[in-house]
Amino acid sequence: xxxxxxxxxxxxxxxxxxxxxxxxxxxxxxxxxxxxxxxxxxxxxxxxxxxxxxxxxxxxxxxxxxxxxxxxxxxxxxxxxxxxxxxxxxxxxxxxxxxxxxxxxxxxxxxxxxxxxxxxxxxxxxxxxxxxxxxxxxxxxxxxxxxxxxxxxxxxxxxxxxxxxxxxxxxxxxxxxxxxxxxxxxxxxxxxxxxxxxxxxxxxxxxxxxxxxxxxxxxxxxxxxxxxxxxxxxxxxxxxxxxxxxxxxxxxxxxxxxxxxxxxxxxxxxxxxxxxxxxxxxxxxxxxxxxxxxxxxxxxxxxxxxxxxxxxxxxxxxxxxxxxxxxxxxxxxxxxxxxxxxxxxxxxxxxxxxxxxxxxxxxxxxxxxxxxxxxxxxxxxxxxxxxxxxxxxxxxxxxxxxxxxxxxxxxxxxxxxxxxxxxxxxxxxxx
Numbered sequence: 245x246x247x248x249x250x251x252x253x254x255x256x257x258x259x260x261x262x263x264x265x266x267x268x269x270x271x272x273x274x275x276x277x278x279x280x281x282x283x284x285x286x287x288x289x290x291x292x293x294x295x296x297x298x299x300x301x302x303x304x305x306x307x308x309x310x311x312x313x314x315x316x317x318x319x320x321x322x323x324x325x326x327x328x329x330x331x332x333x334x335x336x337x338x339x340x341x342x343x344x345x346x347x348x349x350x351x352x353x354x355x356x357x358x359x360x361x362x363x364x365x366x367x368x369x370x371x372x373x374x375x376x377x378x379x380x381x382x383x384x385x386x387x388x389x390x391x392x393x394x395x396x397x398x399x400x401x402x403x404x405x406x407x408x409x410x411x412x413x414x415x416x417x418x419x420x421x422x423x424x425x426x427x428x429x430x431x432x433x434x435x436x437x438x439x440x441x442x443x444x445x446x447x448x449x450x451x452x453x454x455x456x457x458x459x460x461x462x463x464x465x466x467x468x469x470x471x472x473x474x475x476x477x478x479x480x481x482x483x484x485x486x487x488x489x490x491x492x493x494x495x496x497x498x499x500x501x502x503x504x505x506x507x508x509x510x511x512x513x514x515x516x517x518x519x520x521x522x523x524x525x526x527x528x529x530x531x532x533x534x535x536x537x538x539x540x541x542x543x544x545x546x547x548x549x550x551x552x553x554x555x556x557x558x559x560x561x562x563x564x565x566x567x568x569x570x571x572x573x574x575x576x577x578x579x580x581x582x583x584x585x586x587x588x589x590x591x592x593x594x595x596x597x598x599x600x601x602x603x604x605x606x607x608x609x610x611x612x613x614x615x616x617x618x619x620x621x622x623x624x625x626x627x628x629x630x631x632x633x634x635x636x637x638x639x640x641x642x643x644x645x646x647x648x649x650x651x652x653x654x655x656x657x658x659x660x661x662x663x664x665x666x667x668x669x670x671x672x673x674x675x
Contacts, residue, residue, distance in 0.1 A: 403430060403503065403504045403525070403526040403527065403528070404426050404427050404428030404429045404464075404526050405426065405427050405428065405523050405524065405525055405526060406423075406425075406426045406443070406489055406491065406506045406523070406525075406526055407423075407424040407425055407426065407427070407522070407523050408421060408422060408423050408424055408487075408489075408508070408522050408523075408524070409421070409422040409519045409520060409521050409522070410487075410508075410510070410513055410515050410519070410520045410522065411515050411518065411520070412479055412482070412515040412516065413473070414479070416473075416475060417475065417476065417479075418473050418474060418475045418476075418477065419447075419473070419474045419477040419482070420471060420472075420473050420474075421471070421472050421474070421487060422469070422470065422471040422472075422519075423443055423445065423469075423470050423471075423472075423489070424468065424469055425465070425467040425468050425469065426441065426465065426466055426491065426526070427465050428464065429441055429465070429466070429503060429526075430464075430503060431464060432493040432501045432503065433493075436462065438462040438463060438464060439463070439464060439493040439503070440459055440460065440461050440462065440493050440495075441460060441463070441464075441466045441491060441492065441494075441503065442457050442459040442460070442468075442491075442492055442493075442494060443456065443457045443468065443489050443490065443491055443492075444456045444489070444490040444492065445457075445472065445487065445488070445489050445490075446487075447477075447485055447486075447487060447488075448485065448486040448487075448488050449484075449485075449486070451597075453472075453474050454630065455472050482510045482513070482515075483510060483512075485509075485510045486507060486508065486509045486510065487507070487508040487510065488505065488506075488507055488508075489506040489507075489524075490502065490505050490529070491505065491526055502529050503526065504526040504527055504528055504529055505526065505527060505528075505529045506525065506526050506527070507524070508522060508524050536562075536563055536637060536638035536639075536671070536672035536673060536674060537559055537560060537561045537563060537599075537637065537638055537671075537672050538560050538561055538669050538670065538671055539556075539558075539559045539623055539638070539669070539670055539672055540557040540558050540559070540560075540668070540669050540670075541554070541556060541557065541623060541640070541654075541667070541668065542554075542557055542665050542667035542668075543555070543642065543654070543655075543658045544658065544663065544664060544665040544666065545611075545613075545616070545659065545662050545663075546662065546663060547613055547663070550610055550611060550612055550613065551608055551609065551610060551611070552580075552608070552609045552610075552611045552619075553606060553607075553608055553665070554578060554606065554607045554608075554621060555604075555605070555606040555607075555665070555667075556592055556603045556604075556606075556607075557602070557603065557604060557667065558600070558601060558602040558604070559574065559576070559600065559601050560600045561600070562574055562599045562600070562601075562625065562637050563637055563638070573594045573597065573627065573628040573629075574594070574598070574601050574625055574626065574627055574628070574637060575591055575592050575593060575594040575595065575601075575603075575625075575628055576591065576592045576603060576623055576624065576625055576626070577590075577591045577622075577623070577624040577626055578590050578591065578592075578607055578621065579622040579624070580609055580619065580620075580621055581619065581620045581621075581622060581643075582618055582619055583618055590607045592605045593605065594628045616659050617644055617659075619643065620641055620642060620643025620644075620645060621641070621643065621655075622640070622641050622642075623639070623640040623641075624636055624638075624639055624675065625637045625638045625639075625640075625672060636675040637672070638673060638674070638675065639674070639675040640673070642654055642655045643655050648670070648671075648673065650668070650670055650671075651670060654666065654668050654670070
């Protein structure tokens with residue numbers, strides 16, 4: 245046999261082998277996908293739990309991490325099973341929106357999570373992206389909840405009410421909370437006569453889940469319509485949980501203004517039969533603490549090397565900023581001022597979930613001795629927050645111009661006793 249003929253035969257065998265392997269792989273993938281869904285009742289649902297702890301749904305559209313990669317997703321309109329043979333559906337009434345993986349995005353008049361419609365009843369309509377699945381709602385007033393599904397209490401004067409729904413997904417063991425909106429909020433911006441509201445939500449008492457809505461501009465009756473799904477919450481644990489909502493107004497150039505808070509205990513709320521509509525008064529935020537806490541700081545000045553050593557040791561009795569009983573994650577910012585000009589800034593590490601943090605962190609600053617009378621050191625104890633702006637728990641100023649007598653006295657002792665480490669407790673003041 246010639247070498248050329250042998251080469252052709254070898255290449256043919258190789259191509260045949262690769263083709264067989266590809267066909268086997270495609271067959272296995274199809275079997276895997278077909279066995280991934282299981283019939284539950286009269287609908288198909290995904291038997292695997294999603295790999296994410298919670299899913300944020302914006303106006304009924306699931307936002308998974310892979311959907312944020314910039315790739316376009318296909319949105320299909322799937323006609324309801326009992327209406328496929330009827331007349332063409334009306335807009336926003338008979339269409340169920342699903343994504344490319346057959347996950348239901350929006351069911352008008354009904355809250356469904358991760359259910360699938362059998363493919364034989366699908367009527368496809370393609371769209372360029374998932375943002376076209378539902379139109380932008382108007383920021384008007386909120387329609388009242390259906391009678392018999394929840395309690396409505398009269399609004400507190402000047403603070404308004406918050407509307408929400410609570411549901412439970414038994415196949416997924418997930419708590420589903422939809423923040424519908426608010427009515428009658430106070431105007432934080434007196435000149436414009438409006439606010440830029442948004443809502444932060446926390447599940448108590450564990451305070452593991454902290455989420456927030458988007459900011460709506462210039463409105464006192466915001467309509468959020470955002471759904472948050474929390475997995476791993478058993479139905480038997482619902483009576484022991486409490487939903488805490490903090491209503492704020494966004495401020496681009498300063499700290500966000502706190503409008504108020506709403507507390508919704510789940511004891512007595514039964515979402516087993518479907519969505520429960522609730523309306524809760526927004527009350528003034530309960531700080532639960534008059535004192536701002538104390539901070540232990542140690543300072544020492546080395547005249548030879550012209551170095552000021554500042555040691556942040558620990559804090560105690562920090563204020564409980566909300567009803568959770570914990571001030572989240574405190575840390576300390578250290579600012580050095582010469583007159584009114586800040587010349588240096590540093591900060592400690594964040595201490596998780598404690599009101600009595602221990603830092604033991606030191607900072608060194610080069611300061612000539614002739615400038616010491618005009619130098620002051622500011623300590624800001626801050627509550628770290630991943631979802632919104634960090635909030636200052638308390639402030640301490642050490643220097644000859646300190647508003648507190650203890651701060652001026654501590655600084656004078658440091659200047660009069662070089663090379664000596666002087667430690668003192670100081671009460672924190674409001675920032």
